[in-house]
Amino acid sequence: TQLLEQSPQFLSIQEGENLTVYCNSSSVFSSLQWYRQEPGEGPVLLVTVVTGGEVKKLKRLTFQFGDARKDSSLHITAAQPGDTGLYLCAGAWSSASKIIFGSGTRLSIRP
Amino acid sequence: DAGVIQSPRHEVTEMGQEVTLRCKPISGHNSLFWYRQTMMRGLELLIYFNNNVPIDDSGMPEDRFSAKMPNASFSTLKIQPSEPRDSAVYFCASSPSSGRAGEQFFGPGTRLTVL
Numbered sequence: 001t002q003l004l005e006q007s008p009q010f011l012s013i014q015e016g017e018n019l020t021v022y023c024n025s026s027s028v029f030s031s032l033q034w035y036r037q038e039p040g041e042g043p044v045l046l047v048t049v050v051t052g053g054e055v056k057k058l059k060r061l062t063f064q065f066g067d068a069r070k071d072s073s074l075h076i077t078a079a080q081p082g083d084t085g086l087y088l089c090a091g092a093w094s095s096a097s098k099i100i101f102g103s104g105t106r107l108s109i110r111p
Numbered sequence: 112d113a114g115v116i117q118s119p120r121h122e123v124t125e126m127g128q129e130v131t132l133r134c135k136p137i138s139g140h141n142s143l144f145w146y147r148q149t150m151m152r153g154l155e156l157l158i159y160f161n162n163n164v165p166i167d168d169s170g171m172p173e174d175r176f177s178a179k180m181p182n183a184s185f186s187t188l189k190i191q192p193s194e195p196r197d198s199a200v201y202f203c204a205s206s207p208s209s210g211r212a213g214e215q216f217f218g219p220g221t222r223l224t225v226l
Contacts, residue, residue, distance in 0.1 A: 033213045042115075042202050042217030043154070050211070088154065092213030097142045097206065098167060099213045101154040 003027055004091055004102035012108040013079060021074045021105045023089035030094035032072045034063055035101075037086040079109045113137070115218035117203050123224045129191040132221045135184055136205030144215060145178055145188050146202040154202070160186065193225045 004025045013019055023032070031050045035043035047056050049065035049072060056063045060083075062075040076083055089102040116135040124130055136143050144159040158168040163180045171178070175194070180186040190197055200222050204215040 031211055031213050040219070042204070042220050044217070045214055048211055048214055090213055092211075094212055097161060097212060098144070098156055098159050099215070100156075103153050 003100045004089055006087075006089060006102040006105050008105060009103065010106050010108075012110065014110050015080060016078055019076050019079055019107070021076075021087055021107070022071070023073070023102050024071045025091060026070065027091065028069050029091035030069075031092045032065055032069070033090045033092065033099065034072070034074055035088040035090060037088060037104075038084075043086075043088055076107075079107075081109045081111050083107060084109050115203055115205055115216055117201075117218035117221050119221060120219060121222045121224075123226065124193055125226050126194055127192045128225075129189065130193045130197075130223060130225075132188040132201050132203075132223070134186045134188070134203030134218060136186070136203070137207075137216055138184065139207060140205035140216070141183070141208045142206045142215075143180060143186050144204040144206075145186070146204065146217075147199045148202060148220070149199045157188070190223075193223075195225045198223055198225050 007022045031048050033048050034046045036046055037043040047063045052067045052069045054065045060077045064073050087105045090099040092099045118133045141162050145157040146154050148154045157170045158178045160180045176190055178188045200220045202217050202220045204217040206215045
């Protein structure tokens with residue numbers, strides 16, 4: 001059973017288009033992270049969201065934490081080939097150091 | 112500053128052989144995590160250490176897997192004997208005590224192939 005479900009699993013779009021990736025859970029998290037992983041490398045942290053309803057922007061990427069702190073979304077505006085990669089959400093509980101990773105969304109941007 | 116260092120980057124071995132993966136966390140980080148990534152199961156936590164002490168090893172698949180952290184700058188993950196189903200990419204990650212829960216820094220991984 002996957003505690004964190006991501007959708008879609010795969011997404012291939014044209015350069016310049018917009019997209020949204022979703023991360024859903026039945027668990028409440030104290031914080032949620034988004035990571036991006038490129039082939040042959042480890043995941044790299046993009047952002048942490050902590051407060052329910054919080055919105056963070058990182059250039060063309062917009063991250064939102066759900067009001068109940070159970071879900072999150074990542075929106076990319078005007079996607080570029082450099083955005084290609086595996087996007088992973090991860091949920092953390094304040095009582096433990098470990099985190100749970102989502103199933104991942106593999107994003108491909110066509111030039 | 113150096114990131115998390117893992118060695119080897121690639122390992123090809125035959126079934127039944129012992130495999131040892133190595134990790135050097137970022138200096139000053141007090142938590143260390145070992146993950147396994149496959150297409151089928153995604154990124155799974157195997158074990159993590161706080162201040163060199165194993166805290167949660169519930170993700171270790173079976174007794175063939177063992178991990179040690181003899182000091183703050185070194186950890187090993189050993190598989191003995193190895194099996195073809197152990198083929199995966201193994202990641203080590205570290206995080207500082209001052210950091211927010213969930214913010215981890217990953218190494219480049221070790222791609223293990225067991226024939």
